[in-house]
Amino acid sequence: MxxxxxxxxxxxxxxxxxxxxxxxxxxxxxxxxxxxxRSTWPSILRWIPTSTDHVIAAEKRLxxxxxxxxxxxxxxxxxxxxxxxxxxxxxKSDEPRFINTVTFQSKEDSPTLVMVHGYGASQGFxxxxxxxxxxxxxxxxxxxxxxxxxxRPDFTCKSTxxxxxxxxxxxxxxxKAKNLSNFILLGHSFGGxxxxxxxxxxxxxxxxxxxxxxxxxxxxxxxxxxxxxxFRATWxxxxxNHLWESNFTPQKVVRGLGPWGPGLVRRYTTxxxxxxxxxxxxxxxxxxxxxxxxxxxLAAKASGELCLKFIFSFGAYARKPxxxxxxxxxxxxxxxxxxxxxxxxxxxxxxxxxxxVPCEIIRVPQGGHFVFIDNPTAFHSAVFYACRMYIxxxxxxxxxxxxxxxx
Numbered sequence: 001m002x003x004x005x006x007x008x009x010x011x012x013x014x015x016x017x018x019x020x021x022x023x024x025x026x027x028x029x030x031x032x033x034x035x036x037x038r039s040t041w042p043s044i045l046r047w048i049p050t051s052t053d054h055v056i057a058a059e060k061r062l063x064x065x066x067x068x069x070x071x072x073x074x075x076x077x078x079x080x081x082x083x084x085x086x087x088x089x090x091x092k093s094d095e096p097r098f099i100n101t102v103t104f105q106s107k108e109d110s111p112t113l114v115m116v117h118g119y120g121a122s123q124g125f126x127x128x129x130x131x132x133x134x135x136x137x138x139x140x141x142x143x144x145x146x147x148x149x150x151x152r153p154d155f156t157c158k159s160t161x162x163x164x165x166x167x168x169x170x171x172x173x174x175x176k177a178k179n180l181s182n183f184i185l186l187g188h189s190f191g192g193x194x195x196x197x198x199x200x201x202x203x204x205x206x207x208x209x210x211x212x213x214x215x216x217x218x219x220x221x222x223x224x225x226x227x228x229x230x231f232r233a234t235w236x237x238x239x240x241n242h243l244w245e246s247n248f249t250p251q252k253v254v255r256g257l258g259p260w261g262p263g264l265v266r267r268y269t270t271x272x273x274x275x276x277x278x279x280x281x282x283x284x285x286x287x288x289x290x291x292x293x294x295x296x297x298l299a300a301k302a303s304g305e306l307c308l309k310f311i312f313s314f315g316a317y318a319r320k321p322x323x324x325x326x327x328x329x330x331x332x333x334x335x336x337x338x339x340x341x342x343x344x345x346x347x348x349x350x351x352x353x354x355x356x357v358p359c360e361i362i363r364v365p366q367g368g369h370f371v372f373i374d375n376p377t378a379f380h381s382a383v384f385y386a387c388r389m390y391i392x393x394x395x396x397x398x399x400x401x402x403x404x405x406x407x
Contacts, residue, residue, distance in 0.1 A: 144171070172198070183205065196211060199331045210333075338374060362404055365403050385404070
């Protein structure tokens with residue numbers, strides 16, 4: 001069953017008014033090819049209590065916290081670019097794939113900022129940032145192929161090269177469909193890895209790269225990974241390494257728990273973004289809506305999540321580290337890390353030594369790996385500072401905002 005068949009190619013889910021809604025709805029013709037059947041079982045009787053409608057509804061509820069008018073659309077990226085050997089193009093079905101996209105209302109002539117989420121996440125994780133960033137940018141956020149509200153084709157990649165192409169090529173087809181160029185590209189964690197790899201392949205379309213807590217700089221050959229070899233030698237390490245290489249993902253645990261899955265997700269979100277938050281804890285309503293959203297996006301059909309073992313070895317070490325490509329960087333780059341981020345900014349420092357383009361590393365206080373949730377105000381200041389030459393050309397030498405640190 002295609003879990004996204006009930007979604008149209010372009011649909012209004014915000015408060016932008018009937019005129020805009022009818023205009024966007026006019027572009028929905030391409031969605032008619034989607035399969036028409038759906039599960040008739042009520043969610044209370046399903047082992048995994050989610051569905052297409054649940055994902056869509058959870059996204060809409062979370063976005064009720066956002067005040068800026070927006071449009072959500074399913075952007076048709078086809079069944080694959082001609083001649084591509086990427087395996088998602090050879091899935092069991094030749095039906096078109098769709099990238100879930102949200103675009104926020106902005107001031108005329110605002111620079112475009114495209115936001116890409118990380119592993120185990122989706123674009124809704126930026127819900128605390130959209131209003132502030134939309135004041136300076138035209139914000140476009142996406143769910144990567146195989147995540148969130150995007151299509152979830154069968155994942156049949158068998159190598160790191162194929163897996164990278166899955167994300168890079170699908171993003172490029174999305175860019176073509178949206179007719180975008182000369183944009184600022186922001187990626188978080190694994191999304192930072194994808195954004196960086198995309199900018200290496202298609203630098204002509206990206207004018208600035210912002211990598212937030214980016215993964216993929218360190219490799220298993222690094223001296224600091226000696227602990228990993230020692231841990232693997234233990235029985236616990238051997239078991240965990242086997243599970244990793246077997247592509248046993250956290251999402252499988254959520255699905256395996258069935259009706260108890262939502263409770264597990266709730267305990268995680270309330271702890272990570274509440275009791276153990278490194279910054280501004282989520283309000284009760286924020287926590288409730290984010291938990292609901294996270295569960296339904298995690299419990300839906302496995303697809304993009306299966307990239308994990310092909311991109312990283314056990315311990316989250318990149319199989320093709322970005323550090324190896326640092327000298328080939330063609331796009332000015334800003335790295336943003338929370339002070340408490342478990343992803344070390346030292347990888348970015350090493351990469352900067354080899355880069356031939358402008359590069360800054362900004363550290364944000366009271367922020368962990370999800371710095372944009374932990375300390376949104378400081379995160380926004382970091383983004384504005386990184387893009388100062390695009391949003392305030394006359395203030396190109398503007399001082400670093402108080403509290404932020406350059407590494």
